[in-house]
């Protein structure tokens with residue numbers, strides 16, 4: 001194993017919809033993990049970052065998230081996307097899931113120094129847990145270090161993008177119970193809540 005990305009300071013981030021970190025954080029920091037690595041190499045979770053100056057307008061329906069994985073994208077791992085209410089982030093629904101959102105356009109790991117693009121399909125419903133004039137799309141990536149000296153080490157990432165959802169209406173609280181259940185299942189073993197997007 002020679003392609004070890006151990007010292008890389010950039011890892012992965014959401015390009016579209018443009019994330020808060022992309023807009024407000026300097027340089028590589030937008031791609032840093034939020035957990036699973038020494039404090040000096042991680043950034044704050046995206047819900048704590050200043051919101052986007054301009055919200056991205058999207059339509060209810062299919063949406064393609066785009067990502068960039070700097071430095072060869074040598075991490076793999078599952079990705080989940082949520083739509084949430086920025087005024088009460090516990091009000092959230094899962095809008096998509098991918099077994100490995102870093103590898104949709106490049107099956108193998110890239111070369112150190114190269115940036116690897118990737119994408120993931122989500123579905124924005126027409127009933128949303130937020131005021132459609134301001135929702136947040138949160139992407140969460142649990143990434144494993146394939147060629148690291150400790151292959152069981154996971155790094156946690158997130159990206160938040162502020163959205164306006166056209167053609168949607170806000171729903172009431174019954175959505176909340178569903179989302180709490182699915183998120184605890186995910187934390188237990190990443191095996192819960194297999195919502196299929198067709």
Ligand SMILES: [Cu+2]
Pocket residue numbers: 010011033075155
């Ligand atoms: Cu990393």
